[in-house]
Amino acid sequence: MEIFNLREFDGHELVVFGHDAGTGLRAIIAIHSTTLGPAAGGCRMWPYATTAEAVADVLRLSRGMSYKNAMAELPLGGGKAVIIGDSRKGKTAELFEAFGRIVDSLGGRYITAEDVGTTTADMANVAHTTRFVAGLGAAPGQAGGDPGPKTALGVYLGIKAAVKFRLGRTDLKGVRVAIQGLGGVGQHRRRAPGCGRAGTRAVRGASGAGRGAAHSRCRCALALRTRGGAQFAVHSAPARTNRRGSREQPAGAG
Numbered sequence: 001m002e003i004f005n006l007r008e009f010d011g012h013e014l015v016v017f018g019h020d021a022g023t024g025l026r027a028i029i030a031i032h033s034t035t036l037g038p039a040a041g042g043c044r045m046w047p048y049a050t051t052a053e054a055v056a057d058v059l060r061l062s063r064g065m066s067y068k069n070a071m072a073e074l075p076l077g078g079g080k081a082v083i084i085g086d087s088r089k090g091k092t093a094e095l096f097e098a099f100g101r102i103v104d105s106l107g108g109r110y111i112t113a114e115d116v117g118t119t120t121a122d123m124a125n126v127a128h129t130t131r132f133v134a135g136l137g138a139a140p141g142q143a144g145g146d147p148g149p150k151t152a153l154g155v156y157l158g159i160k161a162a163v164k165f166r167l168g169r170t171d172l173k174g175v176r177v178a179i180q181g182l183g184g185v186g187q188h189r190r191r192a193p194g195c196g197r198a199g200t201r202a203v204r205g206a207s208g209a210g211r212g213a214a215h216s217r218c219r220c221a222l223a224l225r226t227r228g229g230a231q232f233a234v235h236s237a238p239a240r241t242n243r244r245g246s247r248e249q250p251a252g253a254g
Contacts, residue, residue: 039079
């Protein structure tokens, strides 16, 4: 695999491959930029079909984190990690402790956190072997914890911005929102303030969307339609094919 010639490679500072024979851990950490500070970004656990898919994803996601952190004016650079595995049946505390040791070996150049397929409990296990981890459980009002509700709020604000851009309105009255994918973000979005002022419906897609958090690996999309017939959709980047032949994609905030 020629990483430097990949479309997703964008002058990344560091790409680290980590393996632990005892736990079966296969992880990749990509640091895109530390210009503004240590690279920060979540750890995604996903059953990539090939190592090449995992490399392309971690390169793309880490680059995105550089821009996200810069736009938020945070003193952080961009990084990301992926663990190749099925989060529904491949997790152990020891696996995340082994991942923590790899993170720790970078001496603070990369700070990890939860992402698609990982949880605050997983990050607590990572914290057993490194201090360079965020997204840990936190008391109300403190930073940290599950990012799902915060991501859902961002989706809600994105919906409002899209409605304002497309329809020239600042309210959601008469707008119907279909949420495809009721995982760690979709469930919170459905319950969030503002949904009561817009018709909200969970829908099932070819990939199995709408089945709840246990099936959060379906494609996440937002389709908006007004009673007058105007409609548009907001969705994220490239999907993968599942065992049924349907297209899926990891969802999550970054």
